[in-house]
Amino acid sequence: MLIGMLTTAASAQIKIGAIISITGPTAALGVGYKSAFAVFPSEIDGKSVRYIIRDDAADASQSVTIAQRMIEEDHVDAIIGPSLTACANAVQPIANAAKVPMIVTSPLDYDPVKDPYTFSAVQPVSLMVNALVADMMKRGVKTVAYIGFADGFGDQVYDATKQAADKAGIKLVANERYARTDTSAESQVLKVIVKKPDAVMIGASGTPGTLPDVALHRRGYKGLIYGNHGMVSPAFLRVGGAAVNGTIAVTGPVVVYDQLPDTNASRGPATSFMKALIAKFGPDSVSPFAGYSEDALLLISAAIPAALQTAESGTEAFRVALRGNLEKTHDLVGTHGVYSMSPTNHNGMDDRARVLVQAVDGQWKLLP
Known part of the structure; x- marks a missing residue:
């Protein structure tokens, strides 16, 4: 009886992998990407969530090894990252072949028709x-x-x-x-x-x-x-x-969340997220990279409820349904902008995803 209960609990858990360059030449960015996970929810749509975070050290070959392990051993339902373009490029074929949705958190050129499991939370x-x-x-x-x-x-x-x-x-x-x-x-x-x-x-x-x-x-x-x-x-x-x-x-708007006009769509989500992050790590934690991780999770979270109506997490059917619902994302407001996707656009960001800032005495100031 106990074994049956444990099996059911395990199958109900949603697993989200994250491939981040925490060390190496892009470590300053990696700190931001990783910090967001400290304030992520432990449940999504009533299901327990496990976040599996691994460091690829800005090495594409390590990214590939990590992705293979996440898919074959951890049986993740989705991947957030990689956080470096070269690493994301290397992982993309593996995720698509295994039918695992990946929300890239670095700028990446790709064809959503040829790579249907690749999505992006980053502005083109x-x-x-x-x-x-x-x-x-x-x-x-x-x-x-x-x-x-x-x-x-x-x-x-x-x-x-x-x-x-x-x-x-x-x-x-x-x-x-x-x-x-x-x-x-x-x-x-x-x-x-x-x-x-x-x-x-x-x-x-x-x-x-x-x-x-x-x-x-x-x-x-x-x-x-x-x-x-x-x-x-x-x-x-x-x-x-x-x-x-x-x-x-x-x-993205999240960097200057406290300088945004009330008319900016991202002001609410960006403010809530950054206040939680600052409470945990202090004011120096304000980062666009943390915002990319947050928006990737927001996209996955919005797609999960409908996917769970189709299949149980941990299965290929669930991942397929998750991908389909990610593609149906419409007017999802994140910290970096508003996402609306389609079969030919797996990012869907527009002018609302960008603001101009200027470095002034150790701070980023919003330009009109």
């Missing part, structure tokens, strides 16, 4: 970069130089910058790259400065994103500096110090 890079280029236009920028990571993420930001700049009539005068593990971007900055651009766009993330900023400041660059949504974090401000003052970046 083009959506965010377009807002920065629109700001450049307003400020009269005619030339812009690019300094970014020498990897897939750096390519995404560069491609989006070039496309938007070309459309806006802004000339892209340089394309300089550096590695996530580099300790300086001095040589890249020297090459950029000789071009005398009106603005510099940085396509990096986390604390390594401070390197071009610091070098530009040291070399006396007086133009505008722009940063993408992967750079906006307390760690960026702390490590960059006075050198990053004035940097204009794009991010």
Whole structure:
């Protein structure tokens, strides 16, 4: 009798895996992604939830091993992450083959028709970069130089910058790259400065994103500096110090939850979530990356009740139903924006998912 009761309890439990780069070159981001789980609910729709969090150390091969273990041994119902683009790219084929829904928490280019189990809680890079280029236009920028990571993420930001700049009539005068593990971007900055651009766009993330900023400041660059949504974090401000003052970046509403107007759709969810996080970890825990984890869970949570009407958690039928209901998401308000999905759009975010901020004396200030 006891064995039967334990089996039933185990089968009723919902298991959600999380693959996060907690250590390695993106550790500053990983802390934010992981912290959200400390305030996640222990039950969803009356069912016990187990969160299985593992660190891939920003190594795609480790991400693959972790994903295989989560699918084959832990029998997870869904995966949140990976939190790094290269790692998410590596895990995607495995999750789709096993029919395990994954809510990616890093910018990722994918085809939802070919990869039906892949979803994203992160704003598309083009959506965010377009807002920065629109700001450049307003400020009269005619030339812009690019300094970014020498990897897939750096390519995404560069491609989006070039496309938007070309459309806006802004000339892209340089394309300089550096590695996530580099300790300086001095040589890249020297090459950029000789071009005398009106603005510099940085396509990096986390604390390594401070390197071009610091070098530009040291070399006396007086133009505008722009940063993408992967750079906006307390760690960026702390490590960059006075050198990053004035940097204009794009991010989700959650970062400036307490500065948002009442008309902003995400103000309520963002405020509730951040107050819970701050109560646990303090004011330095305000992070867009924690918000991505939260929104991924909100998406899964909204899809679970209908999926449970179809099948029991822990089964392929449940995962299939979960995927189908994720795809039906409509006007779900998260901390980063509003999600509405379809068979051809597994993200569904719009202009409500972005705000412009500026680094001012160690804080991110909302720009009108």
